[in-house]
Amino acid sequence: xxxxxxxxxxxxxxxxxxxxxxxxxxxxxxxxxxxxxxxxxxxxxxxxxxxxxxxxxxxxxxxxxxxxxxxxxxxxxxxxxxxxxxxxxxxxxxxxxxxxxxxxxxxxxxxxxxxxxxxxxxxxxxxxxxxxxxxxxxxxxxxxxxxxxxxxxxxxxxxxxxxxxxxxxxxxxxxxxxxxxxxxxxxxxx
Numbered sequence: 385x386x387x388x389x390x391x392x393x394x395x396x397x398x399x400x401x402x403x404x405x406x407x408x409x410x411x412x413x414x415x416x417x418x419x420x421x422x423x424x425x426x427x428x429x430x431x432x433x434x435x436x437x438x439x440x441x442x443x444x445x446x447x448x449x450x451x452x453x454x455x456x457x458x459x460x461x462x463x464x465x466x467x468x469x470x471x472x473x474x475x476x477x478x479x480x481x482x483x484x485x486x487x488x489x490x491x492x493x494x495x496x497x498x499x500x501x502x503x504x505x506x507x508x509x510x511x512x513x514x515x516x517x518x519x520x521x522x523x524x525x526x527x528x529x530x531x532x533x534x535x536x537x538x539x540x541x542x543x544x545x546x547x548x549x550x551x552x553x554x555x556x557x558x559x560x561x562x563x564x565x566x567x568x569x570x571x572x573x574x
Contacts, residue, residue: 418514468562495552502563504554508526526548
């Protein structure tokens with residue numbers, strides 16, 4: 385089952401969305417090893433985190449009838465300049481919004497923006513085992529590139545982390561500087 389396109393709005397997230405986003409993310413911390421955080425951040429901590437990320441890369445929210453159902457965001461892959469054309473991406477959905485194609489819609493919009501910015505590739509990190517996320521990333525064109533074995537300890541067990549890669553643009557020639565995503569908001573109509 386998928387959400388009707390006409391009922392769904394995907395837009396840039398703002399700090400006003402932090403509480404709704406945190407309510408989606410919190411259960412991933414409290415109930416799963418999907419996130420390696422142990423403690424749900426306070427609203428203020430999460431707003432500060434969002435503000436830091438939004439200064440650099442886009443966060444999107446998907447809403448229906450004003451309710452945030454999911455979000456996707458990009459973050460720096462690494463700090464050194466030679467890594468500038470690589471980006472890390474994540475998507476999280478409310479429990480009742482999973483399995484409806486929403487994660488794909490959020491990623492598609494995010495990839496459009498990242499491509500327009502000039503990023504050449506995106507990386508995703510998945511705690512293993514997580515069959516649903518592995519299948520989702522494969523459907524989105526990600527290829528597995530490695531596994532960090534027993535890299536995280538949560539809920540009394542060691543967890544592997546899979547790394548996945550998706551090419552966004554060709555690697556031919558020298559890349560142009562990355563365009564700030566804020567300049568592209570009008571182009572993408574988000």
